[in-house]
Amino acid sequence: MNRRDFNSILAGSLVATVFPRTRLSSPIQSDLRVNGDRINAHLAALSEFGKNPQGGVSRVAYSEADRAARAKVMDWMRDAKLEPTIDYAGNIIGRRAGQNNSLKPLMFGSHIDSVPSGGNYDGDVGSMSAIEVAQTLAEHGVVTRHPIEVAIWQNEEGGLFGSRAISGQLTTAELKTVSSSGKTVEQGIGFIGGDVRKLDQVKRRKGDIAGYIELHIEQGGKLAASKIDIGVVEGIVGIKRWDVTVTGFANHAGTTPMNERHDALLAASRFVEMVNRVVRSFPGGQVGTVGRIEAFPGAPNVIPGRVVCTLEVRDLSDAKIDTIFARIAMEAKSIGSQNGTQFAFAPAHVSEAAPSTPRMRAIISEAAKSLGLSTRVMPSGAGHDAQAMATLAPMGMIFVPSIGGISHAPKEFSRPADITNGANVLLKTLIAADQALP
Amino acid sequence: MNRRDFNSILAGSLVATVFPRTRLSSPIQSDLRVNGDRINAHLAALSEFGKNPQGGVSRVAYSEADRAARAKVMDWMRDAKLEPTIDYAGNIIGRRAGQNNSLKPLMFGSHIDSVPSGGNYDGDVGSMSAIEVAQTLAEHGVVTRHPIEVAIWQNEEGGLFGSRAISGQLTTAELKTVSSSGKTVEQGIGFIGGDVRKLDQVKRRKGDIAGYIELHIEQGGKLAASKIDIGVVEGIVGIKRWDVTVTGFANHAGTTPMNERHDALLAASRFVEMVNRVVRSFPGGQVGTVGRIEAFPGAPNVIPGRVVCTLEVRDLSDAKIDTIFARIAMEAKSIGSQNGTQFAFAPAHVSEAAPSTPRMRAIISEAAKSLGLSTRVMPSGAGHDAQAMATLAPMGMIFVPSIGGISHAPKEFSRPADITNGANVLLKTLIAADQALP
Secondary structure (H helix, E strand, C coil): CCHHHHHHHHHHCHHHHHCCCCCCCCCCCCCCCCCHHHHHHHHHHHCCCCECCCCCECCCCCCHHHHHHHHHHHHHHHHCCCEEEECCCCCEEEEECCCCCCCCCEEEEEECCCCCCECCCCCHHHHHHHHHHHHHHHHCCCCCCCCEEEEEECCCCCCCHHHHHHCCCCCCHHHHCECCCCCEHHHHHHHCCCCHHHHHHHCCCCCCCCEEEEEEECCCCHHHHHCCCEEEEEEECEEEEEEEEEECECEECCCCCHHHCECHHHHHHHHHHHHHHHHHHCCCCCEEECCCEEEECCCCCEECCEEEEEEEEEECCHHHHHHHHHHHHHHHHHHHHHHCCEEEEEEEEEECCEECCHHHHHHHHHHHHHCCCCEEEEEECCCCHHHHHCCCCCEEEEEECCHHHCCCCCCCCCCHHHHHHHHHHHHHHHHHHHHHCC | CCHHHHHHHHHHCHHHHHCCCCCCCCCCCCCCCCCHHHHHHHHHHHCCCCECCCCCECCCCCCHHHHHHHHHHHHHHHHCCCEEEECCCCCEEEEECCCCCCCCCEEEEEECCCCCCECCCCCHHHHHHHHHHHHHHHHCCCCCCCCEEEEEECCCCCCCHHHHHHCCCCCCHHHHCECCCCCEHHHHHHHCCCCHHHHHHHCCCCCCCCEEEEEEECCCCHHHHCCCCEEEEEEECEEEEEEEEEECECEECCCCCHHHCECHHHHHHHHHHHHHHHHHHCCCCCEEECCCEEEECCCCCEECCEEEEEEEEEECCHHHHHHHHHHHHHHHHHHHHHHCCEEEEEEEEEECCEECCHHHHHHHHHHHHHCCCCEEEEEECCCCHHHHHCCCCCEEEEEECCHHHCCCCCCCCCCHHHHHHHHHHHHHHHHHHHHHCC
16 A cells, blocks of 8 residues: 555545544555455354254354354464464454554454354354454554454353453352353353353453444344344343232132132233333333243143243333333233232343443444445344443444344344445444544 | 821922922931031041141042042941942942832942142032931931942042043043052052953943932032022033144344234233133133143243143033134134234143933922022033033032132132031932932
């Protein structure tokens, strides 16, 4: 690249547009692009690890398929001029030095573990794209100001174990959790090359990382349905879950007249419908789900005396979740009074909302615009490693469309062109953030 | 008893009123009454077999408690001048000769096995009362025209095994059924003194029995709530059961907008409420119940893609059950179309309605009236041995009130006075039927 090229970049650069005070420390071509064919070839190669005959993969964390795929990922990192290491938590971190190695690293990545009978895009798209971005930079001789670290987080699907270890949220008790592989998290971390005795040493503090960027499939149908290229994630929703118990009175299904029943399942059914109605009655993108239900004693000829079910509400605002739950609890009481049943709610899980950093959102939007791609600002309804990383550093997240919104299933699919677009946005975002962030 | 007493009975006899052409073959006092204290003392003694610390009994068929109680019952039969034998099906039959032993026997009785964690009245009241009626007759020197047989049917709760053996409905395959005791029915029958190799010999044909009468607790709350003394059972309801499958589409509970869900549990919940509404919309005493439900995959964070539940409808009219089901199936289709889910119904169980014999109902009503007791004609929502016996002989059934309608539970309760009333109706009914039936 010559001086003239550099000047023309400066003139048209999105970085210069968004943050005119920043100064490019290295010459970067404005027409720099990832190799889309290589990303999609890597995705196809990755899909062989844990492949299911009926489609998709079962590459659950700590399985043989997971371990074998991780070795392959480290090979691809080396091809991309990254130096991969496995940290004590089992994460793969591929590092490349920057121009100024006293700066904190700029991290980007995702995960390659899947749910049981999962698909070939969740996590994989972001992981392969991150490596591709590094390879593109290397192939074009671009050296960033910050050191870069491509992270392939371990056991995202089980509960963000790798990223929560780095952000200091993982507890000792959680290490005993049995994962989908059958191994405990502790056994699993050892299996993939980590060392739980030294977990404390992987923790990073706020300020230890310059920024974190993650590309991911949307796992919803909004982008595809509205033909939008790129989702600019405004944040990862908070999640609250409750175990709900409905108590009525079990009785003989043949001899108890309809109007004398305290049928816990009838009340629970009205509850499920009410949850749907109440959640939809608020403006916004919040969701509410009853995913598990069981009636007791559970015989065809006995009126259910007790029902247990789950309730989950997600929104970008933790306060709004509380407001929705308060309405649900109030209406549940009224439903119970209709047939002499009682509702009880036991909090079961809380995951606080993690907003992305406004500066990162602006960089992602500008990056997409510079590529001629349409964008939509949207929440992430699913959890991601980015939410753990948001506690440590400025966080940005990029979504690409999922066809039909199908996820955690073999039919999960994102178009190769959309993936390439997303990887190019990641590339441009990284370059801009490298300039913009301290 | 002297001749004058006999004449006075003839003049005032309910038998003479209802069937004026019949002739009393032995002198019977119109003021003949059972010993209510003895029935209730026997019930208390019986409640010791399989007693649970928290109340009620677990005297499931083929348990040690069942076998021990049966031995005690045979002692009480001997006290009542009955000759107890155990038939090849394991039923206890206590026989006493009649005046004319070429007549077919008049049978009456019930069962003493319980459900797990059951109560002290279901089956026991009819069994102890039947023995008491025999003892009352014996103590007063009354000899019936027909031979009488008090039957204590084995394993009623498991599925009318004893009475269905006698009526020829029990199949060889059913002998492999594992009962609540843990034993197969075949093992259980051997355990209580029967012999499955000779089951064919216990079968009786239509016409082999002069009539069958059973006293039972209502197991519902209608009589107690309306302060009626005696239920005259118009028949035992037919039962149809279906396994219902609701198919939607499982998806991520965080990323799938509310209006894009094919939530099988939401549809199933609307189904449960609709079943309740449709069943109540018909005039009559029919009941419909969804007693078991499960959502798949059954995780708090996954929209259910499939729900399986049961549907049971009971009514005295098999045709009405079909009409109600047709309406339910039609409305289910409409519910499914609301959110893109499908309903499928697989027939799981059919038990045809067993109407009682009108002549028997008249005798029972007259018997109650002669004792100054109020009556209500009503269906039996529960299954009983009487439904198997109805295929062989004229069948009549008498109900006494259950407080609060509680049954199959430790809190099952019938007042001693109501039990005594029921036993007196059984006594009068037996005497009248002995005269009325060929």
